[in-house]
Amino acid sequence: MATTALQELIDSLPPGAVIVDADVLDSYARDRTDVLAAGAPLAAVTARSTDDVAAALAWAHANDVPVVTRGAGSGLSGGATATPGCLILSLAKMNRILAIEPDDFVARVEAGVINGDLDRAAAAHGLMYAPDPSSMDISSVGGNIATNAGGLRCVKYGVTRNSVRSLTVVLADGRVLRTGHDTVKGVSGLDMVGLFCGSEGTLGVITEATVALVPRPGGDPVTLLAPFPTADAALGAVSAAMRLGADPELMEFMDRRTLQAIDDWKGTDFASAGGMVLAQVMGPDAAGRAEKIAQAFHAGGADDVAVSDNAAEGEQLIAIRRMAYPAKERLGHLLTEDVCVPRSQLAHMMRFIDDLAAERGLAICTVAHAGDGNLHPVFIYDGATPTDVPDEIWEAAGDVFREALRVGGTLTGEHGVGTLKRRFLAEELGDVGVEVQRAVKRALDPKGLLNPGKALA
């Protein structure tokens, strides 16, 4: 890269927007996927407007520089890991909530707005931004759209895509596209919004979004915590509870090894159970619906179902689920995986993971967004740094991916393909699937400059 070319980029953007200092650049080179090493970026741009993004992309296009876009850098699949010589494009400073329209149940935001901030702003109008990844207080709306992220409330409200109405996207060559419908319904033209949702920075850069809000459920939530003798029993009870139509907001599972990790940390005695389910119900007749779920849990083998009497008690029950991840972090480095299967296959997948752990002597603790069939097996390993992932861990993770595919599931329910799963993607998509996706990629990014080497690499 000639210095004159880089100077052109600097000149085309506001003062201070381009970072070239190597130490500062390093802090932009990776997301939270700490199992991956990053390449050295050429430079980083901290955009403050769609115009900034357009200028940066036009420059990259003219100079054939690959571009890695990042929101808040909270990704877990290496989607924002820097590749050598890339231009990092950070949207973290595009963090303004531009409008909330309470009668139309929409908000218009810049891509860098933090999910939790948007949800709190919506709450002031009696509304809610439904997408709630566990990272919601550190992850951005734009990043979550670019990965079509999930979350705990998905079991009721669906994935991020369901909350996105329209987008402003800067294309690979710097053109600015406004696409989608601000309205509830709209079928004019092809659904480009869906295409950009979950495209992991490979088709364009999302700079603004109009997202849907929903009425915030009233009243206290009712929370249930149920220990089961076995994981099989717990996951069978989840299926039975889901068939009741009780419309829970949460339906979470923790396996025995996760409970053991919490016990080891907190001195509790959860791991006498073979698995535990946490559920929550909000809104009309929450108590009545929670009671139906409690009955299904009893019938499924839970002798002692705790049901919260008030919000504070509910928070105490949820706090147990929140301990799952920090309890594991104490034990070593973590490779957090993410497969999704038909709900009826959850129990099979847990047996498969248990057998794998036993046969190979691996430490795998699993939590699941069980109502959605979304499993997070967390592989724990030792090593000088998190990037020292032992081969047997990668092999075991690969076996879990393939088993998920074999039973009708997918490689990734909510974290994305990123860098970590790109070598498995073709197995899921099939030959024609890969051909079609590559054709669409070429149509939108003919030079292949947007997040190269990620997702459909």
Add this chain to the structure above:
Amino acid sequence: MATTALQELIDSLPPGAVIVDADVLDSYARDRTDVLAAGAPLAAVTARSTDDVAAALAWAHANDVPVVTRGAGSGLSGGATATPGCLILSLAKMNRILAIEPDDFVARVEAGVINGDLDRAAAAHGLMYAPDPSSMDISSVGGNIATNAGGLRCVKYGVTRNSVRSLTVVLADGRVLRTGHDTVKGVSGLDMVGLFCGSEGTLGVITEATVALVPRPGGDPVTLLAPFPTADAALGAVSAAMRLGADPELMEFMDRRTLQAIDDWKGTDFASAGGMVLAQVMGPDAAGRAEKIAQAFHAGGADDVAVSDNAAEGEQLIAIRRMAYPAKERLGHLLTEDVCVPRSQLAHMMRFIDDLAAERGLAICTVAHAGDGNLHPVFIYDGATPTDVPDEIWEAAGDVFREALRVGGTLTGEHGVGTLKRRFLAEELGDVGVEVQRAVKRALDPKGLLNPGKALA
């Protein structure tokens, strides 16, 4: 077209699958958009399998023959109107429900299955297929996916896209693509399912789908019917009711002229109101939620809100809404339009339509899926045949489209662009939008043989 080429098509398909008789062909040449004249097709194929569709498309691709795909032919925008010399591809006989998986809340169906049939099959498992276009007993699942159709229950369950998990699609050259995720969540690869949903036969031919089912709400629905002094008051009350979070399944509006048409037919006295709203609530605490809506209607100016005490009474109230369309059919030929606006703009749009009707002496009766901001102004006109649409009707419809766009709405909420609205589409998409959609179209159908002249023509 050489006879030998057509003979190749006949030889590549099961006996009787290819129709060349002109009279029979004519019955395949149009959908329910009776305002449009159709061209004469070259031939029609009645497919019974994905293989049949693949053979037909491979032949069309090799011989440069345009292909117009049809499901049940219930479309209202001319999406399935034959173009001269095209091959009609009918999926009406691919009407098998292949599987219902009650634990996973999914069904696997061929594209020609009638929506109502699928919903009834799901009901046997305590489940529901949520998409419910008014045409649900005559329209097909595949056709509704290809138009991303709406329906009355959208206000609660969202559009058809939200119910589609994975698709089998035959591409323009005959390759067979399996795409999407059968699971609740899945973010591996680009969202091709969304791209095919609503693509109106221009990107590929959907032959099978895995669709989501939902638990069927229990208990009796509670139905409300509220006459308001003015349309403004009615639509204001709709907004107020939506903000309660009472989660209605229906929230429908009828304008005074629609009520007058019913009165003229049935001798009722509805048109003493300036507008009427029909709402329905199902599931947990339906009575309590209905009461909240009734209070909002009272507060909004409805003196006399009818609330059903039982299912039969609810049906009587809904029957009034069902009269809206047949009451208009008595008055002349109908051009049924379909725009969607932010809900806060509904009252403005009704005033605009009222003024247009008054200024130009036109008969326009409007119903709306008001909870979604989706208006159906129905233009009534005289003429020897439905295709004799007077110029002033097209002009008025165009003015309604442009006003909807001006206030942040869209040309079509649920019917699709088809033939009727293609000349307006570029106004909504903008230059970059058109370029991007054309690039995607070229990537998937480089010869431009799939439904040419429709949608993004």
